[in-house]
Amino acid sequence: MSGIERIKKFLKNRNIPAEIIELGENTATSEQAAEALGVSLSQIAKSLLLVNEKREPFLVIAPGDKRVDKKRLAEVTLSKRIKFADAKLIEEVTGFSIGGVPPFGHSRELTTFIDQGLLKHEKVYASGGSDDSLLAIDSNVLMKVTKSRVIDICL
Numbered sequence: 001m002s003g004i005e006r007i008k009k010f011l012k013n014r015n016i017p018a019e020i021i022e023l024g025e026n027t028a029t030s031e032q033a034a035e036a037l038g039v040s041l042s043q044i045a046k047s048l049l050l051v052n053e054k055r056e057p058f059l060v061i062a063p064g065d066k067r068v069d070k071k072r073l074a075e076v077t078l079s080k081r082i083k084f085a086d087a088k089l090i091e092e093v094t095g096f097s098i099g100g101v102p103p104f105g106h107s108r109e110l111t112t113f114i115d116q117g118l119l120k121h122e123k124v125y126a127s128g129g130s131d132d133s134l135l136a137i138d139s140n141v142l143m144k145v146t147k148s149r150v151i152d153i154c155l
Contacts, residue, residue, distance in 0.1 A: 003096050003129030010105040016145055018137035020128045028099025028131040030064025037125060037134065041065040045118055045126040045142065047101045049090050049110075052079035057093050061103050061114040061126070061146065066154035073113070073153055099131035104146050114148035 001009075004020060011018050027033040030044040044064030050073060051057050058077060060068050070082040087098050095107035103112075103126045118124055119139050126142070128135040143150060 003100055003102070004133050005129075006095070007102050007105050007129040007135065014145070016137075017141060018135055021125075021134045021136060022128070023132055023134065026099075026131055027127075027134055033125060033127075033134055034064060039125060040121075042117065043121050043124050045103060045114075045124040045137075045139075047103045047126060049085040049093060049101065050082050051085050051089065052077060053081045054079075055089075057085060057089070057110055058082075059094075059103070059106075059110040059112040059146075060153055061112065061118065061142070061148060062154050063115055063117045066115060066117060069153055069155045072151075076113070076149075076151060076153070077111070096127075096129060097131070100127050100129055100133075102127045102129050102135060103142060105129065112146045112148045113151050113153050114143050114146065115154045116150050116152050117154060119143065119150065 034041045041064040048060045074082045126135045
């Protein structure tokens with residue numbers, strides 16, 4: 001089953017009001033996604049996997065125009081060090097490839113943080129499970145579905 005099909009099934013099985021937009025062009029980066037949709041970069045919800053020194057994974061859902069404050073994430077998670085996961089670990093933990101990691105529907109449940117900046121937008125756009133699809137979703141629905149902890153986590 002493709003990544004898009006898995007996300008569509010996830011949405012349907014949980015009655016989540018969201019729309020998958022299949023664009024047929026690469027939207028793997030926040031800039032590409034914002035340009036393809038004609039929306040603000042801050043409306044793009046990028047799903048980033050980070051790990052601590054024990055290789056415990058954390059998902060951060062961040063606005064496309066911001067960077068994750070790794071020091072802040074280390075404080076919040078009581079970790080000594082935080083770094084971005086490599087491609088192999090991302091696929092292993094989420095079941096998706098870089099550029100197509102959605103905010104939910106992963107291989108396993110993840111501790112998830114959402115930057116409070118995303119919540120200023122009613123609608124945000126995240127990966128739809130592939131590098132050429134996007135998920136249009138209400139930011140508050142995204143927060144609830146992912147069971148995210150809302151935090152100021154970005155620079």
